[in-house]
Amino acid sequence: MRKHFDDQWKLLQQLKPTSNQKEAMRKRIWESIQHHPDRSRKSFIPWKNILATGLLLLICGSFLLFLLLESTQPQFSEGMSIGDKQFSWDLKDVYSKNADHGLALYREGQAAVQVGAVQQITEEEMNRIIHSVPMFVYKKLENFPYPTSMYIEHVKMMDVLIRYHFFIPLTDEKVIYFTFEYPKLDHAEIFQAVSTLRIEGIKPYTDTEQLYVTHGYGTLIYPVGLEPISISPNKEVYHWEGASIEAFNAYIKKIEEGHWEKKATTNQSHTFVSASGNEEVTITIEGETITYEFFYPNRDQ
The missing domain is CATH 3.40.1000.10 (Mog1/PsbP, alpha/beta/alpha sandwich)
Known part of the structure; x- marks a missing residue:
């Protein structure tokens, strides 16, 4: 068996490429290198793209922040x-x-x-x-x-x-x-x-709490920030931006702390009587619409 392997090795030693074969092999290796993607270059390109994207996001973010700050300033x-x-x-x-x-x-x-x-x-x-x-x-x-x-x-x-x-x-x-x-x-x-x-x-001084004021000579408080929809002697309708049940309940509680006495209540409305008893008002909330209906029990018809 050993003699068989020795004979095979001698045959392999006799297989030597010619000059033309060597040149052809060299060309194939060179062409392979030329067309093979450079791994270091390929790995660099994604990082370049990531950096460019990050820079673009930073610029856009800074611009949006500038616009946001500008919008919060009084015009x-x-x-x-x-x-x-x-x-x-x-x-x-x-x-x-x-x-x-x-x-x-x-x-x-x-x-x-x-x-x-x-x-x-x-x-x-x-x-x-x-x-x-x-x-x-x-x-x-x-x-x-x-x-x-x-x-x-x-x-x-x-x-x-x-x-x-x-x-x-x-x-x-x-x-x-x-x-x-x-x-x-x-x-x-x-x-x-x-x-x-x-x-x-x-x-300016800024306060997150709801402000309340009286209108004219009256004693009934109103939330600040109402926009009139329709106003008549016995009925006033306003749009209350951002109104909620919580805000309405807080408003009703604020009235009760004053000189008005609660006479009746439902889920959406409350009726109050003034300290003199000469004025009644029913206040109703529906979404962002608040309505005041006035009644004067002692006024001559």
């Missing part, structure tokens, strides 16, 4: 400025025009009817205004964007029953002064303007 409309201060608010359908002493406010579609005014005055002028007209209500508005003093003037003209006066200090000497006329603007619209006011360069 000061051109022309809404008083003195050296621009201001904005979330009050629909009301625009301003330059007037002799500041700005005159008008409602869209009613260019001939002035609904309010804005001025920059001194503290001395503020005191003179307060003492020169019949002011029947004075309140410090708590938790509004800026320290705000509110006065209600008893006007009782053909088209103006009461006039709201709001004074907001800008500096130790300067005051920004707003007036709004009811019923040219509804109570809810007036408080919407003041509660969403933003003055350029003066950081």
Whole structure:
């Protein structure tokens, strides 16, 4: 057996490639190397793609963050400025025009009817205004964007029953002064303007709690942020943005803490009687619509 393997080995040793065979083999090896993918290059390309994708996402993310931050900043409309201060608010359908002493406010579609005014005055002028007209209500508005003093003037003209006066200090000497006329603007619209006011360069106070105010001379509190749908002497209907059962229940509890006594209740409505007994109101919530129905039991028909 050993002799057989020795003979085979001798035969293999005699098999030597010619020069032409060697050259052909060398070419085949070279062509194979040329067409074989470079593993190091191939492994680099995916990393290059990943890095490029990551850089693109970083740039896009930074741009979106910039847009988001910009959108949270108050947008000061051109022309809404008083003195050296621009201001904005979330009050629909009301625009301003330059007037002799500041700005005159008008409602869209009613260019001939002035609904309010804005001025920059001194503290001395503020005191003179307060003492020169019949002011029947004075309140410090708590938790509004800026320290705000509110006065209600008893006007009782053909088209103006009461006039709201709001004074907001800008500096130790300067005051920004707003007036709004009811019923040219509804109570809810007036408080919407003041509660969403933003003055350029003066950081507003922000509170996540629901704000409540009384309308005019009344004692019933309303949530701030209502938008009038229909208003009549015995029925008021508002849109309450973001209303919920929890918010409504918290509102009802707030009324009970005041001078109104609960008379009746259902799943969606509550009826209250004023401390004098001369006024009743049924408050109903349906989705984001809140309705007030008033009844005056002692009023002569």
